[in-house]
Amino acid sequence: MEADVVILGGGPAGMACALRLAQLIDAHNVVHPDKPLTKENICMLEKSREVGQHCLSGALLDPRAMRELLPGFEKEAPLDAEVTKESVYFLMAKGQRKFPIVPPPLRDHGNYVISLNKFVKWMGQKVEEAGITIFTGFAGSELLWANDSTDWDAARVAGVRTDDKGVDKEGHPKANFEPGYDLRAKVTILAEGTRGNCAKALIDRLGLEDPEHAQTYGQGIKELWEIPMGRVAKGEVIYTLGYPLTSREYGGAWIYGVSDTLISVGYVTGLDYQDPRTDPHHVFQSFKEHPFARRILEGGKMIRYGAKSLPYGGWLTMPRIYGNGWMLLGDSASFLNSQRLKGIHLAMKSGMLAAEAAFKAMLTGDSSAGTLGDYKTAVNESWIHDELWPVRNFHQGFEHGRIEGMVSAAIQQIMRGGVFGPDKTNPPGYTCMRRIDDLGPSDWERAPIVCNAKGDGKLTFDRLTDVFHSGTRHDEDQPVHLVVEDLNLCRERCTREYGNPCQYFCPAAVYEMAESENGGRELKINFTNCVHCKTCDIMDPYQIITWVPPEGGGGPNYDGM
């Protein structure tokens, strides 16, 4: 199939890109009715069964990008509450301290509490009304290339191949087999979210990431809770630092008042921790047991669960975002402000700017890097740069822990994002993981972080109960979509060196070291639980796990999240 533009991924970045492109074409066709452009050859591929089902975030929306894209959007968009009150707390094991003032980056007046799932569904309707087709249930399994070059300036992306349907677990075609489509496109726009599989392949093949500034990630775990009236007000925002993470780990919690009786509560753990037994799911459960959170949640009911990774690295870790026939957007390209804990507006703006470059390519028939480079120029000249450049060293400043990180953040505030000397470099987060033998005595006393506990079923939950609340569904008779290169390495070397950390960092109980038939233990992969958070692809210490898309349509169902 031939297309002018293919947008891979129907999250906020992809939707904003599609809408802006449709607006530009409509405006062009009014002025140039004699040379109209068509939207028929523009399409979006989305791997979830319905638009928005794989979209997960806290979520707070900074409305800046939306006001540019659809002025007056507030009148009809699904916004749960306008932020009216913020507070920040530092939690100790027994007690908490309220920050006397809310640090400026965490002041959220004017932002909205939203369900990203509902918001993206609404954007999807706008995209379809604008005349752009969204194919749901189709994942991009690989990129199509016009040549074999691995040089950025010579290589050209020629489109996307979608996933095969109807393949059994042995890899054989079933009765309903349908091979994937080759969508040949002049411009391929990758908006797959964090650690997209096609974006990862592109970045690796063309060497787009600077190894001195590797992307770093966090894992966010979220639950929706119904709580008794009077505990958290609609539009109230609470952030916490500290417990249960120690000063060595990066992360913190949020509580957002969706309504007077419904809250979004979650915890982000930086995926650059040292202890291989760190268990982000358990970190969140321990947070809920702290008296501060317990007072809010007790007597309430958890109704939904989800987990995803998010890119923390910011401006310095942004890979090259354009080339011949392709552009990278949103979380796939590091458009997130980790100081403000916000990325939706940046993802949308990146999509809008990419749309302008794609529109120029449609007009001129030239989709080379020369034309699509306008996207990067526009990013550099936009408020994306103004927002991300002054916080470019923020996350990197925490490499030696919380205290140094806060001092570094204060210095950066004075130096407009700078530090003494050159900008900070950082390795990939998985390289920070220490071997079991290297852990000191104090590491073994950190049960709130490393213990994979069962939960009490009221306030805290085990992974399987949580996965049930994520609505995750995959056809069991399909190839395992977590490709582990060397199971012997898992069984022997990883057991010895790192204690199989996949059992702990996966928030969905996918990985399990189970008794094997011939004695001993081997890695069992319960792939149908996978909530597509991509943590295993990111955090495996040997980098031998590759997340590939399961058959399109499979995965979580984040309705209302």
Ligand code: SF4
């Ligand atoms: Fe996340 Fe990997 Fe577990 Fe799936 S298998 S939920 S992508 S860590």
